[in-house]
Amino acid sequence: MTMKLFDVIPEGLFQLLSGPNKRIYAEALLLLFDHAQTERFGIRYEVMRDLLQEMLETYKELGDDLAVTDEEGQDAAPERDQLSLEDITRAQAGAVLRRLERLRWIGVETRSQFERFIVLPHYAIRIIGVLKELCDAKTVEYQRFAFLIYQSLTGDAAKHQPCSAVLGAADVSGQFRQELVSLYNNMKHHMEQVVRQTSIQDVLDHHFDHYKSQIIDKSYHRLKTSDHVARYRMQILNTVQMWLLDRDQLEEAALDGVTSGMFPSQEEAEHAVRQALFFIEDTFTGLEELFYQIDVRHNQYLRSSYDRARYLSQQNEGTDRQLARVLELIGKRHDAKDWGRLFALRQVRGVSEQSMFSPRRKRAPHQPDVHVKVDVPEDVLAELRSYNRERMRKAITRKKVDDYVLGRMGDRAEMEMEELAPQTAEQFIMLGYVYLYGSDGGSGFRIKRSETRRILEIGGYRFDGHTIVRKEGSGRR
Template sequence: MKLFDVIPEGLFQLLTGSNKQIYAEILLLLFENTQSERFGVRYEVMRDLIQELLETRLELGESISDLDEEEKPPIQHGLEQISLEEVTRAKANAILRRLERMRWVDVETRSQFDRYLVLPHYASKLIGLFKELCEAKTVEYQRFAFLIYQSLTGEAAKQQPCSAVLSAAEVSRQFRQELITLYNNMKSHMEQVVQKTTIQDVLDHHFEQYKSQIIDKSYHRLKTSDHVAKYRMQILNTVQQWLLDSTLLEEAVLDGVKSGLYAVIEEAERAVKEALFFIEDTFLGLDELFYQIDVRHNQYLRSSYERARYLSQQNEGTEQQIARLLEMLNRNSPLDEEDRIFSVRQTRTLTEYSLLPPRRKRAPHQPEVHVVVDIPDHIREELKGKSVEKIRKAVTRKKVDDYVLQRLEGRTEMELLELAPKTAEEFILLGYVYLYGNDGGSRFNIRRKAERQVLLIGGYRFDNHTIEQKRGPNKDDVSGIG
């Protein structure tokens, strides 16, 4: 679909004439009222608000250019007898007619012949974007990373994996766009500061615009408390799991087809992989983005400093100009040196700070006395007990083997279902059962089932497989720390 199949031609002509500023204020005013009046703003209410806006501008001494010829209010005679209220009322009606004609608003006539102003979908989105551009809002970059991580690892990823991946990719796209916007805004501010003509303008721009809008609300937060490093590696590891685990990927693809997002499996698989690759590319490329943002920030600081230094050298202050004028008058005076009325010289008095201070010999280093303090017996015993307890709680291969063989109770095989954890410690042991049951060094093996069976017991989620005991003694049995 093409752009002008969605929006009407000539839509932006409203913002190109001599009245573009007043039209922009009216559009933002209309947008704010449509947010509170969800089903449309009454025609009379909006007309009164526009009339009040026009009267306020006139009272503040601001000039309002005449409207276009076809939009001038129909007032022909007796202009000297028309009040300000009647003129602004006629202009407000003319503005509303032009907004309707240029398709910025739709006028609906409802019951009791009441008319309402309704924003078309394209106008609502455009004005919302204008409002967002006018507001220097604070961006929470870490929020994007948290939402992406939550989408990929939360409950939604288990119930609707395809939607979760697509949602994470969309948030990643917004996150990347915010970083690029910050980079471009720095460039825009740098171009603005080099066009300033006075030192005061440079300082005002640096502290009131760049520092308040860029450093305080974006750059400083990005480099300190709002840094995304907390979730970055976790997101990349999770994306790798999705890409390498064919079972997870297959579940997401089937979910995309079942939910109606895609028609065929091939299309769903391509979309899910593209979304995962986009998330991975976004977070792998953060170092380059951060580096370029730092470079742009340093360029702005250098440009601001160089502009201020140039202006300070070119623009002399009042005192400097007077001193320079007196010096020129004295130099061009026809009188002799001793007969001149005044003499301008630059003198500097000799003080103790004018000379270099004598070098002082550094005192020899005196190390602190090392004092050996004996550890009391009760503290020694306490530390020894903690070490023994730590070793006892450590998960070893022998501990895992004994745990599994005890649950087998002489049988040759059993299902992992019988090892369903009830505590966090048993859940950790279950992870080591998976690990040692596949490396061939334990007294049991794990035989995977052909069809995947996912169990959710007691809040713990794991795959169900078969554990079978090895025959004969295990020569590789060791009890090293797992």
């Protein structure tokens, strides 16, 4: 059952990240998340308040004047002139924790000895985890996703718990697709950033410090070389096809889904398993298009970076050169008449007919060439007819093959292929058509393949020694 978003998270949860102090609250959430990983059963309230106080003092030392307010919107430390820095930051740390509790980012429990502990709700843990992943540019191992999917579909889990194995493989496929789409969108984000740089040094810094380190080194280069998923792609697609074509295996997976309590009925379980297999197949079938679009986006970034650097170099070249010459002339104490050589005079022409945009001309209506009818001489027509009749006479049709085989068979119900042993190249070609038409079911005979493959070599020609059987209803020749 799918729930609505605000049935899971409380109202006003994201107000914390929209005010003037959103950065301090974001840092506080990440600090809470880090300590929640070690203090699994709750963080002591006093310990967390001391950690937040230390963080606020660091912000103060860096010159950030933060006004952390309490629930009622009043300053958490109103009498600032009478309090020390430690008292102010301690009051602000308490205000941060109270607001986190009021917006239900955290929960506060009072346990034995009246000691208070901070716990993170399940939705807060997941949301903060996603925010932390956005801040940490980690290396993505794309081949790991393909290996996990292949292992789920072919390993021991697929034999003992097939339903869970298929659904787990579909979840990993969704994560794999999401990572590739994120890489594609992240390239666009970096492309938009590089075109906003205002100096060549900023363009170079962005290219090498951001794009190369975060995109090329950690994702794109690995995806195109050592971490490429081509090693498992075809194996996964073949395995999915085997699952979809094996009715017994699908029923076994559906039964496992009902037995494990994942689905109420076998029909729903089988439908879910099929949809999961289709999703995996669609993911790995569409990888070529996704890789192509990622390459296109990467080339767009490189082009944008190059164009931006070239534009800035052209814009700044004249000014930088003129300033350098000014300083040089000032150092040499040249006369004022030499200063005229600093600035190049450019000729500016007035508006003329040649400089204005010329309107497009309407295309003239198409005038087709006059069709001239040329009569073909009768001797040429007669030659063409003779050639076509001869070509049709030599053409091998199904009727000719039927007449050839049934005529050699006579009144018999079957005969061996070696009786049609070819003596010429034309007969060998006819033998190929015997194999072809005897296997498609549309002729008066059929090929009965021998259980043990026999290769005959007669008259310098090699062919299979099968049996030709007359079909019921075909007339005897």
